[in-house]
Each structure stands twice: as structure tokens, then as C-alpha cells.
Amino acid sequence: MGTFALAAVDILLAVCLGIALFVIQVRQKDYAARLERLERKIDLLLRQRGVEDTQPAPGIQVYSVPASPATNGDLTSEIVSLLAKGQKIEAIKRYREYTGSALKEARDAVDAIERRQRN
Numbered sequence: 001m002g003t004f005a006l007a008a009v010d011i012l013l014a015v016c017l018g019i020a021l022f023v024i025q026v027r028q029k030d031y032a033a034r035l036e037r038l039e040r041k042i043d044l045l046l047r048q049r050g051v052e053d054t055q056p057a058p059g060i061q062v063y064s065v066p067a068s069p070a071t072n073g074d075l076t077s078e079i080v081s082l083l084a085k086g087q088k089i090e091a092i093k094r095y096r097e098y099t100g101s102a103l104k105e106a107r108d109a110v111d112a113i114e115r116r117q118r119n
Helices: 002-048 072-084 088-099 103-118
Strands: none
Touching: 072 088, 072 103, 088 103
16 A cells, blocks of 8 residues: 555656646746737837837847837728728737737737727
8 A cells, every 4th residue: 555655646646746747837938928018018118218229139020110100090080091991900910010919919909099080
């Protein structure tokens, strides 16, 4: 019985270790995504202020900033115009380019603009 008990403890420890490693990997991916989002926003802010970064962070998508940044009203009217043409994906893309926001945030914002236009 002693050998069986030791084997059971070994299996239990291996399962616990596997779970712990899984949790660490999930958290690491979440932190990496958060860090990437923050880096995109910082890059966007630097470009809007005219500060040139000659070496952007590796693996980070660089968003274009218009030569003369649109005001919030200009962006909203552009989004409304794109939605009126049935170009929701383009509206979300444009919102992301201007704000540097994540896809879900941009989609939620465009959805909110669309709801306001219907009411």
C-alpha cells in the first residue's frame, strides 16, 4: 500500500503542477495582450505629438495617424457616414486607426454610435 500511496501523491502533485502551469500560461497571454495594447496607445500618442520613434516595439502593429487629427465630432461623423453606406467593418477599422483601441472597444463604440443614430 505504501507504494500505491506514493504513486497517488505523485499523480496528484503532477496534476496540480499541470494546473498551475496552465494558469500561468493563461495569465501570461493576458498580460502580453495588455502590454501590446498599452504599447500601441503609447506609440499612437507619440505619433500624434510628432515624436518619432525610430524603432517601434517588435511585433506591434503601427497605426497610421492622419496628418491633421480629426476631432471627436469629425470621427463620429465619419463613422456615421460609413455606417449609412453599410460599411460597418470599415467604420470599426477607422475608429481603431484614430483611437488605437482594441477591436472589441472599437466595435462597442461603433455599435453605440449606430444605436444613437437609430433612435
